[in-house]
Amino acid sequence: MANIQLYHFSASPPCRSVRMAAKALGVQLELKQLDFANKEHLNPEFLKINPDQIVPTMTDGDFTLWESRAIMRYLVGKYGGEDNSLYPRDLQKRAEVDRLLDYDLGVFYRAMLETLMWPVRNRSTPTKEQQEQVVKAFNRINTLLKDKKFLTGDNVTIADFAMVVGFAAEFLFQGNMSDYPNAMAWYKRMQELPYYQEVNQAFYDIVEKMRNPPAEKS
Numbered sequence: 004m005a006n007i008q009l010y011h012f013s014a015s016p017p018c019r020s021v022r023m024a025a026k027a028l029g030v031q032l033e034l035k036q037l038d039f040a041n042k043e044h045l046n047p048e049f050l051k052i053n054p055d056q057i058v059p060t061m062t063d064g065d066f067t068l069w070e071s072r073a074i075m076r077y078l079v080g081k082y083g084g085e086d087n088s089l090y091p092r093d094l095q096k097r098a099e100v101d102r103l104l105d106y107d108l109g110v111f112y113r114a115m116l117e118t119l120m121w122p123v124r125n126r127s128t129p130t131k132e133q134q135e136q137v138v139k140a141f142n143r144i145n146t147l148l149k150d151k152k153f154l155t156g157d158n159v160t161i162a163d164f165a166m167v168v169g170f171a172a173e174f175l176f177q178g179n180m181s182d183y184p185n186a187m188a189w190y191k192r193m194q195e196l197p198y199y200q201e202v203n204q205a206f207y208d209i210v211e212k213m214r215n216p217p218a219e220k221s
C-alpha cells in the first residue's frame with residue numbers, strides 16, 4: 004500500500020471523521036498536522052497540494068483528494084475489499100448512507116457549525132432561527148435512531164463518522180439533550196468504538212478547557 008498522507012489538524016471535525024474511517028478500515032495514514040493557529044494551511048507549499056487550502060486533504064501516491072465525505076468514500080472503495088458495511092455496495096443501502104452524507108453536508112453539520120461552534124469562536128449569539136435549525140436537526144436524528152444502533156442500521160457506516168463529529172458540539176447546546184435519548188445513546192455507542200477516543204482526544208481536550216477554563220491571572 005502506498006503511503007497515504009492526510010493533511011489535517013487534530014481538533015478539526017471533518018479531519019476526525021476521515022481518521023475514524025481509516026481506523027475502521029485498518030488503513031494507516033501518515034498524518035501531516037498543519038498548525039491552523041499559525042495559518043500553516045495558507046502556506047505556498049500547501050497551496051501546491053490543495054488550491055482550496057482546506058483540510059482534510061489526502062494524497063494517495065500522486066492522487067490528491069479533499070472533502071471529508073469524498074475521502075471516506077474513496078478509502079472504502081480502494082481499501083475496503085469487495086464489499087464493506089462502512090459503505091455497502093448494495094445500491095439501496097449505499098443510497099441511505101449517501102442520503103445522510105448529503106443531509107450532513109447541506110443541513111446537519113452546517114447547523115452544528117453555525118449555531119453551536121461559530122458563536123463560541125465569534126463571541127456571537129445564534130439567532131432564534133438558527134437555534135430552531137439545531138432543535139430540528141437533533142429531532143431528526145433522534146427519530147432516525149429510534150429503532151437503530153447506528154444511523155442506517157446495525158453497523159457503523161461512514162455516515163456515522165461524518166455526523167458524530169458535528170453532533171459532538173452538543174455540549175454547546177442551550178437546550179436539554181435528554182430530549183434526544185436515542186441520539187445520545189448513539190453518541191455513547193460511537194464513543195465506545197475502539198478508535199474513537201484516540202482520534203477525538205484533541206477535541207475533548209478543548210471541550211474540557213471550555214468547561215473548566217484556567218483561572219485568569221490577576
Ligand SMILES: N[C@@H](CCC(=O)N[C@@H](CS)C(=O)NCC(=O)O)C(=O)O
Binds near residue numbers: 070
Ligand atoms: N466540507 C469540507 C469542510 C472542510 C473544512 O471546512 N475544513 C476547515 C477545517 S475544520 C478548513 O480547512 N478551514 C480552512 C479555511 O477555510 O480557511 C469537508 O468536509 O472536508
